[in-house]
Amino acid sequence: MSHTVLVCDDAIFMRTMISDILAQAGFEIVGEAETGREAVEKYRQLKPDLVTMDIVMPDMGGIEAVREICKDSPEARILMCSAMGQQALVVEAIQAGAKDFVVKPFQPSRVLEAVQRVLG
Amino acid sequence: MDLSRYANLFLTESREQLGLSGQALLEWERQPAAAEPVVSLFRAMHTFKGMAAAMGYANLAELAHRIESVLDVLRSDPAAGREHVDLFFRVVDGLERGVERAVEGGDGALDFAALIEELNQASAAAAPTGSWAVPAPAPPPVAAEPAGAGRQVQVTIRSDTPLRGARALLVLRKAATLGAVGAVRPPVGVFESDTFEGQFGFDLQSELAEAAVVEALRSVGDVASVVIGAPPAQPADETVERRRQIRMDARRLDTIMNLVGELVVAKGRLTDLADQAGEPELKALAARISRVTSTLYGEVVQARLTPVWQVLDRFPRLVRDLARQLGRRVRFEVAGEDTQLDRAILDEIGEPLLHLLRNAVDHGIEPPEERKRRGKPEEGLIRVVASSDRTTVLLQVSDDGRGIDQSRVLETARKAGLVAPETRALADDELLRVLARPGFSTATRVTDVSGRGMGMDAALSRIRLLGGSVELTSVAGQGSTFTLRLPMTLAIVRALLAVVGEERYAIPIAGVAETVEYRPERTASLEGREGFILREELLPLVQLRDRLGVTGPRPPGRQPAVILEVGERRTAVVVDALVGQQEIVVEPFDAPKGMLPVFSGATILGDGIPALIVDPAALV
Structure with a gap:
């Protein structure tokens, strides 16, 4: 059975790109979230194997969402999606419980490597 | 990864974000002390930055990043940024213009140095008051335990990876699953800094064998080396690796191209003068300079070449939309999209190609019922095929539609006095000459689609001005093919x-x-x-x-x-x-x-x- 993924980003563009990369690698995209709050709700509801999480989103940012998700589910596998210059935020997200991160621009091979590490 | 597929989505969504930014700025002007506009603007800029970076538009991402950093500080004190709202408007305008250009041909030619400088100045000028200074991140609690008599571990994160500090933190966390970690050097707080080089050390007390520790830490990814019990060696091989490719500003390449071009012209003159002087040694030298110049020119031309998919990739969507609008069923195929062409030419051929494609959908491909009646598959086929030899690029736009209607073209041409009244048939090249007359159209109705944009005459003359030529073959009932022959370089x-x-x-x-x-x-x-x-x-x-x-x-x-x-x-x-x-x-x-x-x-x-x-x- 393929792994299930929840993709969280406020830009359709980014969600499409990430979903494409993962779907092509055989993952099943079970949900998408546009805000941190939605990410937390959908995580509870869908219990996906993997979450990709943008850092800055309206209505609860990604880091807070990670904190929120890990509070109930410390085992959650969350992959942060970051842009350059967000070192401090990524460090914070990791301290909050994110398992790994990828940096834009996404290279599919690097995204998949990170996903494998998180799932491994 | 083919990013161009996402170009339309990028365009739409980034315009949306920039629109939101504009609104936020207006709001900020109205209520200088309110937090919400700054937060909205920050968020929009951030989202935009991520998208631009994902598309590989480094210049756009950089500008968005700079304004974002400033806004990040202002979030806590919006009123402090009031006098710079104007500058922020200009930044948003700059991004807006940049997006359009980037989608057409990458953002390499965009130059935001002036805006970035202004952002820096604005930031620096206000720094002494404190409100504008970007604060150093507060060091988080060091997750280190007191050092034991563990093994010394030195880790180097690959220098080409982004966010080396975050990666280093993941390595530390992995290490913590292997045993007790202590005495992290430099302290973890440094990992948050963008200047962190990626080399760090710590003590590890673990039951595991050395090899197992190394393997476990390497599994975190992007680890260049793990050395236990010794300071890290410089990863020499990486330096070699990095030299193979360099980034270059496209404008610099244009400058080199122009200089080499001047050399080519001067070389011609030199050869003439050497011939006139009749000095064998001078002649030999001129010949040598001539050969080297030609090779040099060839190399620079190569460096400027850009794959044609950068233009072709927006067409599938356009053809689909057109077909839908006109009630046609069309399959659109592109082949040879990796064929390369000078950037300057590439920028010019989009519109002519678009015209030919519009024409193919509108006048070439028949409506499905008609195709069925004629025993053709209901779905028409439009193909763009690119190919090249050493100096020429061919772009063929073909459809399997009704072909160009000779009788109708002839009728119009006779009326306009373009052909002798007794002419009964036109050869393909004559047909093309007639079609290329300004304002010539055989469309019985002006459609929404073909009636707009550049005419056939303008499309064809654009190609000719680029030093290209156009050929047409058209078979009644079977379709038409336009063949554009373009020089590989324009300079x-x-x-x-x-x-x-x-x-x-x-x-x-x-x-x-x-x-x-x-x-x-x-x-x-x-x-x-x-x-x-x-x-x-x-x-x-x-x-x-x-x-x-x-x-x-x-x-x-x-x-x-x-x-x-x-x-x-x-x-x-x-x-x-x-x-x-x-x-x-x-x-x-x-x-x-x-x-x-x-x-x-x-x-x-x-x-x-x-x-x-x-x-x-x-x-x-």
Whole structure:
């Protein structure tokens, strides 16, 4: 059975790109979230194997969402999606419980490597 | 990864984000102390930055990043940024313009240095008050336990990975699963800094064997080396790796191209002079310089080549939308999209191609019922195939539609007096000549689709001005194929050198049909203006002297007239004299204000004297 993924980003563009990369690698995209709050709700509801999480989103940012998700589910596998210059935020997200991160621009091979590490 | 597939989505969504930014700025102006506008603007800029970075538009991402950093600080004190709202507006405008250009051909040519400098200055000027200074991140609690007598571990994160500090933190966390971690050097707080180089050390007390520790830590990814019990060695092999490819500003490449072009022209002159001097040694040297220059030119041309998919990738969507709009069913195929072409040409062919595709959907492909009746598959096929040989790129646009309707074209052509009344059939090349007449259209109705944008004549003349040619084959009931033949590079063209007054002007040969002798008695009035009679045909006449405002005596004797041809439009241009042909290097320019819109660029002639390049399209 393929792994299930929840993709969280406020830009359709980014969600499409990430979903494409993962779907092509055989993952099943079970949900998408546009805000941190939605990410937390959908995580509870869908219990996906993997979450990709943008850092800055309206209505609860990604880091807070990670904190929120890990509070109930410390085992959650969350992959942060970051842009350059967000070192401090990524460090914070990791301290909050994110398992790994990828940096834009996404290279599919690097995204998949990170996903494998998180799932491994 | 083919990012161009996402270009449309990127365009739509980034416009949306920039629109939101504009609104937020207006709101900020109205309520300088309110937090919400700054937060919205920050968020929009951040989202935009991520998208631009994902598309590989580094310049756009960089500008967004700079404004984001400033906004990040202002979030806590919006009123402090009030006086800079203007600057922020200009940044958003800059991004807006940049997005359009980036989607067309990458953002390499965008230059935001001035805006970035202003952002920096704004930030620095206010820094002493504290409100503008970007605060150093507070060091988080060091997750280290007291050092035991563990093994010393030195880890180096690969230098080409982004966010090395975050990666280092993941390595530390992994280490913590292996045993007790202590004495992290440098302290973890440093990991948050963008200047963190990626080398760090810690003590590890673990039951595991050395090899197992190394393997576990490497599994975190992007780890260049793990050394236990010794300081890290410089990863020498990586330095070699990094040298293989360099990034380069596209404008620098343009400059090199222009310089090499000048060298090519100077080389021609040198060869002439060496021949005249008859000095064997000089001749040999000139020949050698000539060979090296040619090779150099070839290399630079190679470096400027860009794959055609950068233009073609937006067409599948367009064709689909068009087909839907017109009730056609169309399969659109593209082949050879990796074929390479000079960037300058690539920028110019989008519109002509779009015209041909519109035409194929609108006039070529029949409606599904009609295709069915004719025993064709209901779904029509439109193909764009790109291919190249050493110096030429071919772009073929073909459809399997009804072909060009000879009878209708003939009828219109006869009415317009373009062909003899008794003509019964047109060869493909004649057909093309007729189609290329300005305003010629066989469409019985003006559709929303083909009726807009550039006409066939403009599309075809654009190709010719690029030094290209167009061929047409059309078979009734089976479809049409337009073959565009383009030079691989534009920077060097052959030009006719004309003298007017004291100056020489270059006229690209691609726009010249012929040169004839100008005789004042062969002029007549054409729609109230001066016309020139050329073999029974009355052409508009331009006295370049008058057009350029050159005064002084005309040269004695007969003057030549250059017959310019753009598409099917022709104009006679009278000059003082013609002084030969030459390869010239086109240096495009933004014409200074007030300059006549007659020139498309400038060049340096073989003898080192600059000359303006006449744009045939502007005179015809």
